[in-house]
Amino acid sequence: MEEENGKEVEQLQDVTVMFAGDSGDGMQLTGSQFSNTTALLGNDLNTLPDYPAEIRAPAGTIYGVSGFQLHFSSKDIHTPGDSPDVLVAMNPAALKKNLPNLKPHAMIIVNIDAFTQKGLNLAKYESNPIEDDSLKGFRVIPVHISKMTETALKDTGLSPKDIARSKNFFALGMMYWLFNRPLEPTMKWVNQKFGKKPVLIDANIKALKAGYYFGDTAELFTTRYKVNAAKLPAGKYRNISGNEATAMGFVAASLLSDRELFLGSYPITPASEILQYLSKYRNYNVSTFQAEDEIAGVVSTIGAAFAGKLAITSTSGPGLALKTEAVGLAVITELPIVVINVQRGGPSTGLPTKTEQADLLQAMYGRNGEAPVAVVAASSPSDCFYMAIEASRIALKHMTPVILLTDGYIANGSEPWRIPEVSELKKIEVPNPPAPEDYQPYLRDENLVRPWAAAGTPGYEHRIGGLEKANITGDVSYDPDNHDEMIRIREEKVEKIQKFIPELEVDGDDEGELLVVGWGGTYGSITDAVHKAREKGYKVSHAHFRYINPMPKNTEEVLRRFKKVLVPEINKGQLAILIRNKFLLPVIQYNRVRGLPFKSSELEDKMIELLGGKND
Amino acid sequence: MEEENGKEVEQLQDVTVMFAGDSGDGMQLTGSQFSNTTALLGNDLNTLPDYPAEIRAPAGTIYGVSGFQLHFSSKDIHTPGDSPDVLVAMNPAALKKNLPNLKPHAMIIVNIDAFTQKGLNLAKYESNPIEDDSLKGFRVIPVHISKMTETALKDTGLSPKDIARSKNFFALGMMYWLFNRPLEPTMKWVNQKFGKKPVLIDANIKALKAGYYFGDTAELFTTRYKVNAAKLPAGKYRNISGNEATAMGFVAASLLSDRELFLGSYPITPASEILQYLSKYRNYNVSTFQAEDEIAGVVSTIGAAFAGKLAITSTSGPGLALKTEAVGLAVITELPIVVINVQRGGPSTGLPTKTEQADLLQAMYGRNGEAPVAVVAASSPSDCFYMAIEASRIALKHMTPVILLTDGYIANGSEPWRIPEVSELKKIEVPNPPAPEDYQPYLRDENLVRPWAAAGTPGYEHRIGGLEKANITGDVSYDPDNHDEMIRIREEKVEKIQKFIPELEVDGDDEGELLVVGWGGTYGSITDAVHKAREKGYKVSHAHFRYINPMPKNTEEVLRRFKKVLVPEINKGQLAILIRNKFLLPVIQYNRVRGLPFKSSELEDKMIELLGGKND
Amino acid sequence: MTDNTKINVEPLKPKDFSSGLDVRWCPGCGDYSILSQIQKTFAKIGYQKHEPIVISGIGCSSRFPYYLSTYGFHGIHGRAPALASGTTLALPDHPVWVATGDGDLMSIGGNHFIHACRKNMDIKLLLFNNRIYGLTKGQYSPTSEKGKITKTSPYGSIDYPFNPISLALGSNATFVARTVDREPKHMQQIFEKASEHKGTAFIEIFQNCVIFNDGAFDDVSKKDVKDDHMLVLEDGQPMLFGKEKEKGIILDGFEPKAVNLNDGKYTIDDVIVHHEKDESGILAFILAHMTDNPNLPTPVGVFRSIRKQTYGEALQEQIKNVTEEKGKGTLEMLLSEGNIWEVN
Amino acid sequence: MTDNTKINVEPLKPKDFSSGLDVRWCPGCGDYSILSQIQKTFAKIGYQKHEPIVISGIGCSSRFPYYLSTYGFHGIHGRAPALASGTTLALPDHPVWVATGDGDLMSIGGNHFIHACRKNMDIKLLLFNNRIYGLTKGQYSPTSEKGKITKTSPYGSIDYPFNPISLALGSNATFVARTVDREPKHMQQIFEKASEHKGTAFIEIFQNCVIFNDGAFDDVSKKDVKDDHMLVLEDGQPMLFGKEKEKGIILDGFEPKAVNLNDGKYTIDDVIVHHEKDESGILAFILAHMTDNPNLPTPVGVFRSIRKQTYGEALQEQIKNVTEEKGKGTLEMLLSEGNIWEVN
Ligand SMILES: Cc1ncc(C[n+]2csc(CCOP(=O)(O)OP(=O)(O)O)c2C)c(N)n1
Ligand SMILES: Cc1ncc(C[n+]2csc(CCOP(=O)(O)OP(=O)(O)O)c2C)c(N)n1
Ligand code: SF4
């Protein structure tokens, strides 16, 4: 243990911090500032914002608590941490809500000024937890965050209300001190953000510094922590959230395919940000169209695809339900569109700000008639970038709608991302239609793909629509055998995508006792759990689906190499249904539908249980 | 062989007749008159109307042909017949379209007057088939139907156009003679229908009689046929189509449950007739609401269910796709609604006038989140009556949305139906909520069913909605464990319906080599095929699902008693997916998606093939 | 509602209409005032708790039913008018109130809105118009002004907004009004009038979203400007405004103009008189479009109020007539319809 | 469209715009005339085949695109305006024509319709209004008259119909017109005007469905009555009608009245003059509601035609401005955005 400025410095490998406060307390901002700074230091990290469905629930109540959980490490990590080591609680409600989840002996920094009778009442505390026994076993550090912020800012000329709103910067500064992080990145951000309001720059920086110095001088903290940089591959990095990565991925796909990007969309939590990010990219020739509803969103997308654009639409569960009829139109017209579905808690409005994986079967089967589409899923925030490109590639190459599934967890969560070099990104080849005289709208190549002649191109005039059509000519056809044939062709066309997607990889031994099979956003939790279990000597491997329809060609072979297959899903077993149906393979399900990502510890427990506790 | 009026009378067991002509030729009317008369004679019968998607395609073209196929018998039958024994072709196009489908040596009665050069051109005939060799092997009977109708009606004062429109009555009369049917029922109908237009009564009856007498006197027909009455159970009978039976079934359910019926719907082929029939039942206190679209249709239905009505909505494939978001609302609010989906050819607009079974997975899984509903399917036109009652019973008893699947084939097809006595229909008990002081909106009984307190009832004021809710109280809840619990409860609630539905029955031996498993509208084709195969000594049994989610409790046991399980479906294997997933049982699929019902002969062939041709 | 439920019951107080649940809007949100005026109005009308049915879609505003002790249904986004249509047809004697937002009613719910108006469904539509998507955190809505910078329009929105009153009139709504969250008394008056209206009653409420669109209506309704920028419509009265009611609206052809009566050029007789009951709806349409013109005050009050048979009334009438003609349906009757034959 | 595609190309003839497919409407259907006038108009305008994009929903009318040799898209029910929106935004230089029915556009598609109008999407909306659902065989539609007996209204429909022109005006449509299938010349004139309009052009076409609603417009457009029952609007001209143009429309307040100029009571100077370009839309609204009054002739022609920036123009402008400001995006730029750090 080093010593520094009279305080001990303890080296840690892994820390999980939770910033929690009222919705109005700016916890999301605090958390993301801490993340950015931490990322710049070279730690691996992973975040989980968690905010109420209400915009500003009445101050001080439990359902008004907004939290930002952040896991950082000197190792490779994949989850926001199962339970926080440190909780910053800006008020009693924040404490009450997060207490059950803390690690034993966790450090709890509370803004003691908020623990007034009123505050306690709002949080439904009978007595003050700081004063009674209820926090026994934790390291409680009460700090006068509000008062000290007031003192620090009293000369700024800010109103008391504005001063109160700066207390998150005090807390942030304190945490920077505690974890040995520099103030500069945040100061730089404050300068940019409030460029036109010097008073606010001044105030926020004062609060930040006050917090930092308070840590340095106060007697409350005896130890300071250091988390070294992780050994990450060399390269340029940035922090990225899933929604941001999704947006960027489609802009990249547009540049890689040389097709202008069109997004028809309608706001819905937690997908709105994709529309928001993309509407900034006007100089990339991106057209965003905020439609009147989800149906107009997807239908305008189909209209743009008809006209030759890389056309996409973004939504979440209830919105996908509304789009299903139109996706069928894209299936039968064989137009390339991508539907991004950021899954949230259902059914119906459900838990709009929470995560879930329960739209897989809707994506697979939620359309009238036999209407196969390709389905892919991103497994982490940064993977959204790549899967956006992959989804675009499949759509454009195979002339098919593609559904890209992400979820609230990876959409809002963020992680450091090694930015690829331009040269690492493969061009998306969009085949040209044959010469006008050879062209027919439903001609097919060896992969059963029809040629795409963008509306408006001279010489390729043709008509398409939602009625069944004769193969090759595309004329409306009520012929029974043609219908059977077309149904088969549309199915096989999607199956043939298998030839162009990577095989399923196994993390761990290639065969053995137990294979954990996941898909989408559970990648991080499963990976951490499997790694931990393997460190303890348990024989467990992991395979993760990013391509779900079609599945990679080696899927059955991989699954059959293991005695047991465990499928953890944040639903009631939807991938399990697909696997059972396809391979008649009994799988063991693990399903918790709590609106939250899995804890890696619960998965680890389940694996160990399935291995009969045997780690030899 | 008897003799009558100089003509031989041949006794037949089973005849399939096809009336075909231009859309404007009144073939649907002719067919349904022949059906009604035939039903009155006590034959068993089964019909298949087949009309173009266009209202009136240009006269004389092949896609403008409208057909009505009719199978009648002195035995129990279940299909409209695989291939016609007799074709009445009112023009060349009707001949051309139906020829490939005729039985070898079938009788073809053609309206020779329509075989003009123009008519032949429109039907794309190079030469006149009546004159060349192309009808070799058939018994062709050319009749001057148009000319003789003209002659018969020349004194009626009707315009030539109106006279031409009566020629279907001539054809009908001729067929009545040929099959020994009385004219009276049709004459009665004509009198009722044209009550206010005596000229038309006169003309149509003249045409009818002219056709009849022509048969009697002409040299063309040497034989007359007799098909004796079938040995049907005693009782009152009527002819009924599936859509009519569905409408009546819900009116019956309303009377049996003492809840007024509300239908919120939007027209769509082939479901519109349910809305049409139900809008006639105003004196049964039926409210029909033709909404602006399918979404308003189902949502108004939910609003009416909230207010205590037996509330239903009817649609077909694309409409079901539009309703899925709202069905999720009914799932989470646990309100009883029935969604009737008359399946048609998909995907997208697909083949709107054709039949298909490809919406099963959409019904099961086509909603965001985990949103289980009950799914039932009617297996024949008259079964629609009973399944409408069953769907209502399940909805009201278990407080759940129920999807009732029928299809274009049974919806438009008709069969004689033994009308049940009032006493045969079981009351639908709708439990009362507990006393106001004990009431909570999400209290549950032993079947996990919540109490239904209709909006507007004093003392039971409560609030529901689409957000996740705490069990019992129904208050909005974001609690992770409550969500997991509610997801489980909603699933189990639907599973518990199993206790209240009949077991799966086996037609044929209880165990053995081959079980054919079907669902919904393929009942007739499978039944006929299995019966024929069994008559030939093949060991094959049949089980048919009317309750699909949940499945009957003995399902697995039944399936496992057979060495092979064949699942024929007019889709790519949707019930097969459910079975494979549930029981990990390998099934053999038979899938033809041609917009048409199966021929029982193709199914029979498949069964025999699977039995290796062994019929010992 | 049947009268017997009203016998011997104590009239309820506004607070009796509170469900007791914690209200979860942002402090300062205009929705609070609307809630409180509704509770007062319900009490004043003399509703019992089971009488009004309150229905909504999704949005901040759509949380409304949770806070009332009546029957309530928090529906799905955009569908409140359709939900309410089913309910009013099922419960023709119960008043059905709908709480909805500018995204909920005018964007995704636009079709149900215009159809409810057209059909004259007996529902009251309260549009909480804050010209922004509140619940989803600040995207522009169909009533946001062109050029507005929001999360989805970082360079300014390129949409022209709807004029909700104009759209309602274009759809032949029978009762069309506007009020302001800041004006509790006026709000109550309008709610009361709406409660008396049989048929679709559409009320646009200017509602302030303190978080994402604060001050959107300051131009019209802030204390210091409202006398000059707000025109309070009163049936049968000349359209006057200004601190001393010294200004008026005159018509130049179809064009409304604001004049000062103290100028000596115009007298009160030149000022147009408001007629809510004008069948044609033309005056209402002219008034609706005054908001498009920054030189004119914004009208609040009842633009139009006419009585036409409602959809529900027509349905009940038809049920009654057909039942009289054919007799009340029974199972026996049902099973004896059609062409029947007997097999022995 | 780019001009070079027009260089050295022969102007096309109406029949060149036929796709050659057999037309499958009922003999006598009003749709035939509309198709043929469109083909004539396309030829007259000088379109090449690849230029106009023709989009539709579902219905008899929506089969339209199949019969034209241009690009065509037969969509899904009600969604044609949304489909067309995506296409026009993708192809700002191509004229996008939409063929739709009264069920397609006014019932299920109502929301897309009013939003397209509001946003001033650059599309031409041809409403084939036959006041019935044709394709699904005769149910009433949102433009069917109240009391109409149809398959779904055996005792008479209880719906009040939409007034499509009124709804379009209520939604601030920039071009609103009406024409009649029976009047080929007039139809062509209106189509040509629509083709010249930038922005949403809405055209209601009275279209006869011989099978399910035959003669629905006989009252207005049949030869023997049309002089007296149809008012042909002409910009800048007094509103005259009658065989000898002896009748005119005057305004009593906001109320239009039909007068006979031969009576001696009124002269042509009393007759109101039509102004298509009237910004306020009030005159157009008054004219729209003349159809509600059986004593007045039904106006046909252009009700309103004003120029406003279209949605697509605003989008292109924004793309241009932002690109000028920030530079044209490249992959390199994209990958260097955000807060970047380096690991070695
Ligand atoms: C089908 C569907 N689409 C989108 C959403 C997301 N969503 C919820 S509320 C809302 C709009 C809210 O705005 P508004 O209706 O104006 O209500 P406010 O919050 O401003 O009161 C949106 C887009 C949803 N819940 N469901
Ligand atoms: C989602 C959906 N709902 C309903 C239908 C059935 N449908 C097809 S066309 C139509 C209405 C046709 O009427 P209209 O739009 O007036 O066109 P018309 O046939 O009269 O030209 C309906 C209800 C459908 N195809 N899809
Ligand atoms: S976000 Fe706006 S509308 Fe929503 S509760 Fe807060 S202030 Fe009210």
Ligand code: SF4
């Ligand atoms: S049904 Fe009516 S609208 Fe349709 S094609 Fe026939 S005549 Fe025309």
Ligand SMILES: [Mg+2]
């Ligand atoms: Mg709003």
Ligand SMILES: [Mg+2]
């Ligand atoms: Mg129509």
